[in-house]
Amino acid sequence: MSEDILQRFHGVIPAGGVGTRLWPLSRAAAPKFLHDLTGSGSTLIRATYDRLAPLTGDRIMVVTGQAHRTAVLAQLPELCDENLVLESEPKDSAAAIGLAAAILSQRNPDTIMGSFAADQVIGPVEVFQEAVREAVATAATGKIVTIGIRPTLPSTAFGYIRQSGRLDIDGAPSAMAVAEFVEKPGEDLARKYLASGDYLWNAGMFVAPVGLMLRHLAASEPELYVGLMEIAAAWDTPVRDEVMARIWPDLPKTAIDYAVAEPAAAAGDVAMIPGVFTWDDVGDFAAIGRLNPASESTNITVLGEGARVYADQASGVVVSDTKRVIALIGISDVVVVDTPDALLVTTKDHAQSVKKAVEHLKAAGDVDVL
């Protein structure tokens, strides 16, 4: 792939989701992407930025909520105003990624954008970057390119991508055609997907010419498309706020998978680079246990500076957001998340049920801790 093509590449980081299954660590005011969940010293959004920067330089746009402006800039002080897109309210991924596409297209219609969620853990970075290079080379041939993740277990938590034949693209030796995106399967189906070898996890990574993204968006979500284009036309002008305030609140909420990826795949416009890096979306506290080694002396994975943990016949995960002493006695695979105003005690097996607790607290009016 010529370096010319990489010059057209612009990263986009949608930083939206709260990460409800990581409550009470993640919450509306401190969503998942603002935490260091791997003990690396970097928050997830900082690590996402640092993974892309060697490919893009400072051409990385972040789309996030107005409320997170200060926190995001604290994490990414090099982010110039031009590359910070603030949503006045959340509108799901089609609007967020679509707005980035529209603004980038307005500025330079030759741009190839690459959208990568702010809250994933990936390594080694060099392997990821090589996959992105192949994706950019493939996108330059007029494809929407996703980077699929080789499944390691029959997960029912992810959507899948069905690959069809191998493509023959200069600079992208591993590029595959994509037959379809399929929704999160049940357990039996997930096992079949895993066994077939043709299904990869959909990690929501999309690399594509902005024009192609917008064309599919226009076809499947014309109302959203028209609104986003009007906002984008005003974006770099003095009337940005006024136009945004008028149009954004009424835009339809939908996912980029429905609005672009699935119809584009049906049209034969999608390709895939299989990612052979390790990948984790840190979906719950069990993931924290996977991603962080347990202390050999205590069998406990501890996250949090200054944590003071005593363990006796215990194992599991402690996330400490306080300076309190935490004593764990006689519980296996426990999950304890200790924050100043809320405490979670569960097990790794029940880590997915945290979402239900958050929904219950919301319904009960305990919104001060959400």
Added chain:
Amino acid sequence: MSEDILQRFHGVIPAGGVGTRLWPLSRAAAPKFLHDLTGSGSTLIRATYDRLAPLTGDRIMVVTGQAHRTAVLAQLPELCDENLVLESEPKDSAAAIGLAAAILSQRNPDTIMGSFAADQVIGPVEVFQEAVREAVATAATGKIVTIGIRPTLPSTAFGYIRQSGRLDIDGAPSAMAVAEFVEKPGEDLARKYLASGDYLWNAGMFVAPVGLMLRHLAASEPELYVGLMEIAAAWDTPVRDEVMARIWPDLPKTAIDYAVAEPAAAAGDVAMIPGVFTWDDVGDFAAIGRLNPASESTNITVLGEGARVYADQASGVVVSDTKRVIALIGISDVVVVDTPDALLVTTKDHAQSVKKAVEHLKAAGDVDVL
């Protein structure tokens, strides 16, 4: 029993133990007896005082640490200075109860004292009071009288009292002679004790003429006896503090059981009233579960005003000393004790292991939370 004898009766409440197995709720600065562990609205020491007052009026002496003066007076505002005995440092039960005996004897050698720990839960109070009346009547015949607890299980956590023949004492129809006190048994022995019917739990309740208490103390612990008598002689004089400061720190530390109860039993001077009330020494957090009903909607026993507990597929005990939201998911018989600077997560089965955690924290230098 004539009311004259009851006029000689003076309650004594040694309030010393921290209640290590109830850490982090109980701790040096807030020992067990200063907590309401039954949801009754009364702290254990207040309830102990209220159980005795119908028999003693205001003739109740509290022996506690200097550090607890303010907290004890807040609980027992009616306690006059004459009935508050403050230890400059803990010296175990023989010194605490012996000092009370010596002071009471100095004031009136005809006194019958009744010592009852500050941190036990007893009911119904009328049944307890009837046992104490019988104990006082028996003590008046020249006995050290203990109130034994009928064992309900082969506990290895308590010492036992072996009864021998029935006594025939006016006003004390259930009084029994005591053959011996025996130490905490192993499991096999505890089962034999339970089966025999002749062994009752030693709850550390002693009713006796002060002179008889002191006579046995003099015989078995002469150094302690001499020191206590010297302090008692100075107690109601201007040199109390000076004498206390000189003598108390060097007094031997030993338990009242070794210093008085066991030798007195060997001499045939001990009687017992079998207590038919319910009794719990609230020895650990499993006891909190026994003593407080679980919420029907959540299966969780919650102790603590303003506790905000969400439970899903969980059961157990939550003690909340904060205003934090506590979410419990998928753990049975869990024990969560939430305080501003320390958190305990364990199970009812491991409630006794809390002591080990406290010892570890002490050794590790984490004394700020003990």
